[in-house]
Amino acid sequence: MERKLIIAGIGGQGVVYATKVLSQAAMARGGHVLASENHGMSQRGGSVMSHLKIDSGEAPLIRRGTADALIAFDRVEAVRNLPFLRSGGQVCVNSVDGLDPAVMPRLGELGIRVHTINADACAKDLGAPAVANLVVLGFAATLGALGLSVEDLKEAVRALGPAKAVELNLKALEAGAGLAERLALGD
Amino acid sequence: MGTQLLLGNDAIALGMVQNGCQVVTAYPGTPSSEILAGVVKFKKKLNCDVYTEWSASEKVAFEVALAASWSGLRSATAMKQVGLNVAADPMFSAAYTGVVGGFVIVPCDDPGPISSQTEQDSRLLGLTAKVPVFDPSTPAESLAMVKEALELSERHRIPVILRPTTRVCHAVQSVEVDGGGRGAWSPAAKPGFKKDPQRWAATPGFRLKLHHELNAKLAAIESEFEKSALNYQLPIPNDKNGKLGIIASGVAYQTTRQALADLGAVAPVLKIGTPFPLPRKLIMDFVAQFERVLVIEEPDACIELQIPDRTRVSGRLDGTVPNAGELSPEVVMSVLAEALDQMGVPVPPPPDDSALAGIVQSLKITPRRPRLCPGCSHRSAMFTMKQVFGPNAIYPGDIGCYSLGTNIRAIDTFVDMGAAVTMATGFYQAARFTGDKRPIVALIGDSTFLHSGITPLVNAVHTGARFVLLILDNHTTAMTGAQPTPANDYAADGGLAAKIPIINVAQACGVKFVRVADPYDHEPFATLLREAQAFTQAEEGGIAVIIADRPCVLYDRAPIEADPLPVIVTEQCDGCRYCVEAFECPALVLRPDKSRVDVDYRICVDCGQCIDACYKGFIVPQN
Numbered sequence: 001m002e003r004k005l006i007i008a009g010i011g012g013q014g015v016v017y018a019t020k021v022l023s024q025a026a027m028a029r030g031g032h033v034l035a036s037e038n039h040g041m042s043q044r045g046g047s048v049m050s051h052l053k054i055d056s057g058e059a060p061l062i063r064r065g066t067a068d069a070l071i072a073f074d075r076v077e078a079v080r081n082l083p084f085l086r087s088g089g090q091v092c093v094n095s096v097d098g099l100d101p102a103v104m105p106r107l108g109e110l111g112i113r114v115h116t117i118n119a120d121a122c123a124k125d126l127g128a129p130a131v132a133n134l135v136v137l138g139f140a141a142t143l144g145a146l147g148l149s150v151e152d153l154k155e156a157v158r159a160l161g162p163a164k165a166v167e168l169n170l171k172a173l174e175a176g177a178g179l180a181e182r183l184a185l186g187d
Numbered sequence: 188m189g190t191q192l193l194l195g196n197d198a199i200a201l202g203m204v205q206n207g208c209q210v211v212t213a214y215p216g217t218p219s220s221e222i223l224a225g226v227v228k229f230k231k232k233l234n235c236d237v238y239t240e241w242s243a244s245e246k247v248a249f250e251v252a253l254a255a256s257w258s259g260l261r262s263a264t265a266m267k268q269v270g271l272n273v274a275a276d277p278m279f280s281a282a283y284t285g286v287v288g289g290f291v292i293v294p295c296d297d298p299g300p301i302s303s304q305t306e307q308d309s310r311l312l313g314l315t316a317k318v319p320v321f322d323p324s325t326p327a328e329s330l331a332m333v334k335e336a337l338e339l340s341e342r343h344r345i346p347v348i349l350r351p352t353t354r355v356c357h358a359v360q361s362v363e364v365d366g367g368g369r370g371a372w373s374p375a376a377k378p379g380f381k382k383d384p385q386r387w388a389a390t391p392g393f394r395l396k397l398h399h400e401l402n403a404k405l406a407a408i409e410s411e412f413e414k415s416a417l418n419y420q421l422p423i424p425n426d427k428n429g430k431l432g433i434i435a436s437g438v439a440y441q442t443t444r445q446a447l448a449d450l451g452a453v454a455p456v457l458k459i460g461t462p463f464p465l466p467r468k469l470i471m472d473f474v475a476q477f478e479r480v481l482v483i484e485e486p487d488a489c490i491e492l493q494i495p496d497r498t499r500v501s502g503r504l505d506g507t508v509p510n511a512g513e514l515s516p517e518v519v520m521s522v523l524a525e526a527l528d529q530m531g532v533p534v535p536p537p538p539d540d541s542a543l544a545g546i547v548q549s550l551k552i553t554p555r556r557p558r559l560c561p562g563c564s565h566r567s568a569m570f571t572m573k574q575v576f577g578p579n580a581i582y583p584g585d586i587g588c589y590s591l592g593t594n595i596r597a598i599d600t601f602v603d604m605g606a607a608v609t610m611a612t613g614f615y616q617a618a619r620f621t622g623d624k625r626p627i628v629a630l631i632g633d634s635t636f637l638h639s640g641i642t643p644l645v646n647a648v649h650t651g652a653r654f655v656l657l658i659l660d661n662h663t664t665a666m667t668g669a670q671p672t673p674a675n676d677y678a679a680d681g682g683l684a685a686k687i688p689i690i691n692v693a694q695a696c697g698v699k700f701v702r703v704a705d706p707y708d709h710e711p712f713a714t715l716l717r718e719a720q721a722f723t724q725a726e727e728g729g730i731a732v733i734i735a736d737r738p739c740v741l742y743d744r745a746p747i748e749a750d751p752l753p754v755i756v757t758e759q760c761d762g763c764r765y766c767v768e769a770f771e772c773p774a775l776v777l778r779p780d781k782s783r784v785d786v787d788y789r790i791c792v793d794c795g796q797c798i799d800a801c802y803k804g805f806i807v808p809q810n
Contacts (some may be wrong), residue, residue: 012790019359023192027361037357045773046557058325059445060354060412060438063516064544066449082553083544094334106546129789175783
């Protein structure tokens with residue numbers, strides 16, 4: 001199933017690892033994967049983003065206005081990358097208070113839904129601030145933004161290892177999924 | 188192996204190992220750095236005996252691998268595109284002499300540029316040096332092309348370039364991979380260097396003969412490329428166009444196909460996998476079928492330049508395709524839409540992607556710029572340096588993480604690898620004419636110094652230049668992912684290596700003032716900098732070298748963990764922004780209302796270095 005995803009954040013937030021998990025999960029489901037990553041400067045605190053295309057040809061980059069979903073680990077990076085989204089696309093963002101209110105009316109007109117999760121707080125509760133990226137992925141998968149299930153992501157996390165990190169990573173995915181379910185129930 | 192997720196650079200590495208390369212060398216540089224690391228990974232995984240080396244420079248890497256080829260082995264060398272400038276000298280020569288074992292050069296181009304000083308096109312360097320070039324468009328194609336390149340190299344006894352770009356190097360693709368390594372490979376029954384002075388030590392008279400031989404090889408290769416499966420045209424159903432044809436290569440080919448599909452347009456696309464020597468008959472036969480032909484390639488015009496008759500041809504040379512910058516999907520889409528429209532081929536207007544762009548633009552969000560990491564010893568060294576020498580001193584810089592020192596105005600120039608030392612020399616000589624009395628303080632990293640700083644330092648001492656040279660020694664090649672330098676005691680594959688201490692090198696260059704100090708010790712480091720400056724002014728003085736010795740925090744946290752110094756910003760902080768601007772640690776954050784600065788403890792590493800960054804004394808130890 002064709003899917004175009006943008007994953008965005010700041011160097012150190014695990015954009016590259018999150019892309020790896022999504023790529024692995026999509027490949028395990030038989031999808032043809034093509035992802036484009038930032039390297040080099042990505043550990044130096046700059047803006048980082050990756051393009052992930054599943055069953056969507058051999059061109060490495062997603063054209064603006066065509067991405068199905070934007071997965072962002074930082075509120076400002078989310079807004080900066082909004083032009084990649086197509087009408088009716090989705091945003092899953094790690095933030096305490098959603099996106100900049102200035103963009104919301106336009107997003108509404110384009111039918112773009114914004115899902116906010118305080119993944120930093122959630123990861124902190126798990127005792128590992130670094131897994132906020134996986135919390136967001138678990139959240140996004142449960143909301144149907146990825147075209148991949150939480151189970152798919154768990155399988156990928158197990159396959160990627162390392163063994164000592166797997167348990168915590170699975171917990172992070174589940175925590176994100178749990179928050180999405182509560183959101184769906186209107187809790 | 189089945190289907191694997193392969194980074195483009197890993198695909199190239201796997202191709203090298205599976206196709207029997209026995210000597211692989213490289214100098215790190217984005218976007219090429221993962222290739223040699225990949226060779227180390229796959230040689231272990233596939234149990235193949237491959238000699239791997241992080242060389243001291245690209246020229247060194249090239250020549251070490253070349254000698255292996257002359258010994259009858261398959262070999263390869265990888266570098267970023269500007270690295271091929273450094274290795275251009277041996278490449279031009281090796282094109283004439285030729286090779287024995289398959290020899291592949293992998294210079295990685297960086298359209299954009301995303302992390303380079305230029306957007307230069309290595310294919311054009313291949314054209315100038317008369318070295319054949321392969322141009323992959325995906326990781327999967329890179330894997331296949333390594334084999335083709337090695338075989339072509341052997342068949343014609345010529346070095347071959349495989350030229351990927353950033354979007355190939357750093358793309359991850361699910362690739363069908365056949366298992367196992369082919370192991371050692373050799374074209375000769377008995378490998379080993381065979382003497383042939385008229386070739387391997389050719390003097391100018393013989394060189395002319397070799398040049399004729401090279402031209403004959405290229406003619407034969409062009410004939411091969413005319414029939415190569417790497418140059419192809421996908422069949423198009425219901426092609427009623429006949430007006431516009433497209434020639435494309437590399438990532439631009441894939442982007443072009445996607446854009447045509449998105450436009451709902453049909454146009455024949457000739458994919459060129461071998462841009463030099465260009466299969467000119469194939470190209471002219473294609474061109475003849477259309478009223479107009481568009482050439483789409485990156486980062487410069489290489490195919491277009493070689494087309495014998497460009498009457499009907501448009502591309503980067505006539506400005507139809509922008510002649511600078513990456514060919515993003517948006518750019519290619521608009522170029523194609525316009526070309527089709529001009530030819531009267533109806534296309535729907537490109538989908539409007541400006542809806543959100545405008546609003547986001549109005550919010551004035553600029554990309555977050557990269558900064559030195561929390562705890563970076565370069566920051567401490569540069570901060571103290573600025574305090575001692577002030578804003579007016581001339582600070583020639585160099586290539587590495589510390590180029591981010593431009594953010595805090597600690598770097599005034601960078602040109603290329605090693606230029607800190609030579610530019611300082613030139614500024615000193617120029618100042619004798621201009622009467623400029625400002626101090627000159629050059630900054631260079633450990634890996635860069637060992638790459639291209641030594642010869643300039645010998646030159647500077649020899650010619651009597653006077654300046655302070657700060658060698659920022661963080662014990663690794665940090666910017667590109669912590670590859671070892673000759674000053675480390677380990678090799679690319681983790682094996683033992685002989686350590687060449689930088690202090691000994693500086694002394695051996697003839698420098699009379701060489702000191703080593705920890706830049707974390709603010710006051711002693713400042714005192715030393717003043718002594719160094721005094722030495723450059725003293726009657727019997729000269730160049731003064733200070734080695735700022737402290738490991739990179741990303742790769743060696745031990746010194747900080749052994750001696751942590753957690754800080755707080757006191758209530759008195761008045762948000763004056765001095766620390767944020769002059770010290771620029773990502774862990775010191777100015778509140779949105781600009782009232783004060785807070786420590787972001789999620790990323791703070793407890794180095795305590797910012798205590799010196801608040802001259803008002805509002806950043807203090809926690810205890």
